[in-house]
Amino acid sequence: xxxxxxxxxxxxxxxxxxxxxxxxxxxxxxxxxxxxxxxxxxxxxxxxxxxxxxxxxxxxxxxxxxxxxxxxxxxxxxxxxxxxxxxxxxxxxxxxxxxxxxxxxxxxxxxxxxxxxxxxxxxxxxxxxxxxxxxxxxxxxxxxxxxxxxxxxxxxxxxxxxxxxxxxxxxxxxxxxxxxxxxxxxxxxxxxxxxxxxxxxxxxxxxxxxxxxxxxxxxxxxxxxxxxxxxxxxxxxxxxxxxxxxxxxxxxxxxxxxxxxxxxxxxxxxxxxxxxxxxxxxxxxxxxxxxxxxxxxxxxxxxxxxxxxxxxxxxxxxxxxxxxxxxxxxxxxxxxxxxxxxxxxxxxxxxxxxxxxxxxxxxxxxxxxxxxxxxxxxxxxxxxxxxxxxxxxxxxxxxxxxxxxxxxxxxxxxxxxxxxxxxxxxxxxxxxxxxxxxxx
Numbered sequence: 234x235x236x237x238x239x240x241x242x243x244x245x246x247x248x249x250x251x252x253x254x255x256x257x258x259x260x261x262x263x264x265x266x267x268x269x270x271x272x273x274x275x276x277x278x279x280x281x282x283x284x285x286x287x288x289x290x291x292x293x294x295x296x297x298x299x300x301x302x303x304x305x306x307x308x309x310x311x312x313x314x315x316x317x318x319x320x321x322x323x324x325x326x327x328x329x330x331x332x333x334x335x336x337x338x339x340x341x342x343x344x345x346x347x348x349x350x351x352x353x354x355x356x357x358x359x360x361x362x363x364x365x366x367x368x369x370x371x372x373x374x375x376x377x378x379x380x381x382x383x384x385x386x387x388x389x390x391x392x393x394x395x396x397x398x399x400x401x402x403x404x405x406x407x408x409x410x411x412x413x414x415x416x417x418x419x420x421x422x423x424x425x426x427x428x429x430x431x432x433x434x435x436x437x438x439x440x441x442x443x444x445x446x447x448x449x450x451x452x453x454x455x456x457x458x459x460x461x462x463x464x465x466x467x468x469x470x471x472x473x474x475x476x477x478x479x480x481x482x483x484x485x486x487x488x489x490x491x492x493x494x495x496x497x498x499x500x501x502x503x504x505x506x507x508x509x510x511x512x513x514x515x516x517x518x519x520x521x522x523x524x525x526x527x528x529x530x531x532x533x534x535x536x537x538x539x540x541x542x543x544x545x546x547x548x549x550x551x552x553x554x555x556x557x558x559x560x561x562x563x564x565x566x567x568x569x570x571x572x573x574x575x576x577x578x579x580x581x582x583x584x585x586x587x588x589x590x591x592x593x594x595x596x597x598x599x600x601x602x603x604x605x606x607x608x609x610x611x612x613x614x615x616x617x618x619x620x621x622x623x624x625x626x627x628x629x630x631x632x633x634x635x636x637x638x639x640x641x642x643x644x645x646x647x648x649x650x651x652x653x654x655x656x657x658x659x660x661x662x663x664x665x666x667x668x669x670x671x672x673x
Contacts, residue, residue, distance in 0.1 A: 235277075235492045236396045237286045239312040241340075242322035243332035244292025247352040250379035251322060252289035255280070255389075275488065281393030286488070288312050293336050313339070315489075318346045318395045320388075325351030325376055328365040337369050346395035350375045350388060411453060411462040412581040415494035415523075417514050422500045423530040427564035431456050431463055431574070456574055464490045491517060495625065496524045496580050496659075498573070503529035503543050503561065507550040515554055519661045522626040524580040525557050526659055528573055532561035556658050580659040584625045588655050593629075594618050596654050606643045614638045617669060628663040636666040 238255075240248045256276040278287050290309045313319055321340055323333055340347045354360050354376035366374055375391065377384045416424040431454045454463050491497060497518040501511050518525045529547060532540055540561055547559055558576050562569030597619045606614050615634040622628045629651060633639060648664045651657065 235284050235286050235489070236317040237288060237315055237489075238278075238280070238318045238320060238392055239288045239290060239316035240320045240322060241290050241293055241309050241313065242336060243324075243330060246292075246322045246324040247379045248292075248322050249289055251320070251350075251352060251377070252276070252287060254379050254382060254385060255287050280389050280396075283393060283396055283399060285392075285396070286492075288316065293332060293339075310339070313343050313345060316345055317397055318348065318392055319343065320392065321347055321349045323349065323351045323366055323369075323374075325354040325359055325363060325366070329369055334369060337371060348375065348388070348391045348395065349373065350377050352377055352379050354378055355381060355383065411460055412496065412578070413462045413464065413494045414496045414498060414577055415464045415490040416498050416500055417491060417518070418500040419502070419508065419510055422502045423564045424500050427498075427500060427528070427530065427562075427570070428463060430564055430567060430570060431461075457571060459574070459578055461574075461577075464494060488517070491521055491523060494523060495584055496526065496577050498526050498528055498577065500528045500530050500564075501547070503532050503540065503547075504534055506543060507547045512551065512553075515551065515557065519554065522661055522663070524584050524626070524660045525554070526573065526576050526580060527551065527557055527559045528569075529559060529561045530564050533563040533566055533568060556652055556660075558659055576659065583657055583660045584627070586627060586655070586657070587624055588621055588627075590620055593621060596651075597631075600647070600650055604646065606639055609638045609640050612638050623663075626661050626663055627657060629665070631664070631666045632669050633666055634669065636668055639666045 240252050240255075242248050256278040276287050276289075278285055290312050293309045319340060321336060323329060337349075349366075349371040351360075351363050351366055351374055354363070355378045360376040363374060363376060375384060375388055377388055379385075416428055418424055432452050433454070452463060454461050497515075499511060499515050499518070501507055515525055515527070527547065529540075529544065535543065544559060544561060548555075551557060551559070560569055560573045560576065562573055564570065597616075601616060606616060612635055614636070616639075617632045617634075619629055619631045622630050631639075631647065644664060644666065648662060651662060651664070652660075
């Protein structure tokens with residue numbers, strides 16, 4: 234499971250600047266006015282070679298009577314509760330405020346690994362004037378500058394040292410591990426109903442009101458003779474509609490469920506169609522290297538003609554994921570569920586599929602004979618051979634003379650041909666082009 238690093242602190246201490254520095258991209262809005270960050274921002278990053286999810290939170294002000302401020306407080310507490318490591322940011326240019334003291338007190342009760350940093354410390358002289366901050370009773374304090382990157386190597390090392398043990402290799406080595414499936418989607422799409430049908434038990438509360446499921450619930454199910462590990466997640470809304478507090482906490486748990494699953498079922502309410510948020514969730518699954526199946530639930534509420542129209546619109550909306558199968562079903566009646574789960578099983582098998590090198594290169598030779606790479610910038614790159622370097626997701630490497638001169642359109646073409654030739658439907662294969670001297 235990917236560790237989570239939460240960044241907390243009172244308003245305007247530079248949390249978002251520090252967040253952007255850690256993830257290596259200006260994802261969070263940075264402004265001198267306090268309170269700019271209200272919702273949590275999530276981004277993937279690498280720290281010491283480990284994959285982590287970094288969370289930027291709103292400014293913590295426990296004395297605020299404003300409903301927005303109170304919501305942010307619950308928001309921060311939820312982030313702390315889910316984090317493996319917490320980075321508490323203080324302003325090194327001014328004495329601590331009551332909000333800083335309250336934040337330190339909260340973190341002492343959290344039983345989390347906490348790293349205290351004084352931000353905006355641009356030089357040795359400022360670093361020597363942090364005695365007021367040590368008076369907070371923090372065990373260690375690291376003076377950093379998020380703007381200039383000062384002492385960020387030390388900060389990343391401190392975070393890395395606090396991360397939980399990496400069990401990725403252990404999980405990958407287990408060939409007997411059950412196929413893990415995560416049900417994702419917007420609230421009220423019918424995820425809990427499908428979960429209960431597959432589990433043959435009312436393990437998940439079903440209610441017509443959206444947002445009933447808060448925590449991911451998982452169990453081992455035996456469906457038609459096949460065993461799966463199934464995870465039901467809370468419905469993920471657009472960020473602007475995510476309530477602070479309990480529902481906000483459910484979002485990060487859903488993201489974690491995607492990270493620990495091999496196949497994702499994106500369940501949508503067919504009567505409402507595919508939304509932008511559904512597309513984002515499917516994109517997130519692809520980015521994380523997860524196989525994906527789309528289920529259009531509540532199909533029994535539509536006539537055959539209307540259902541075909543909805544399926545056609547769904548394919549148009551998800552044009553960026555044309556290899557993703559789409560199934561109409563009814564979790565309530567069970568119609569279409571068998572076909573859906575058969576596709577899920579096949580997707581799991583494809584994630585582990587390895588194509589023999591000889592067969593792969595015979596295909597590659599035929600492809601080059603019929604469609605060689607186009608000339609780019611006056612140069613025609615030579616493609617030598619292809620190999621499969623990994624599975625889950627299947628990863629392929631093409632060795633060539635000039636990787637930078639292989640057009641993006643040709644890369645997509647080769648990828649699509651691999652999917653079609655070796656039946657990688659629903660699987661987000663990875664394809665890289667490297668110089669001939671590159672080592673795998």
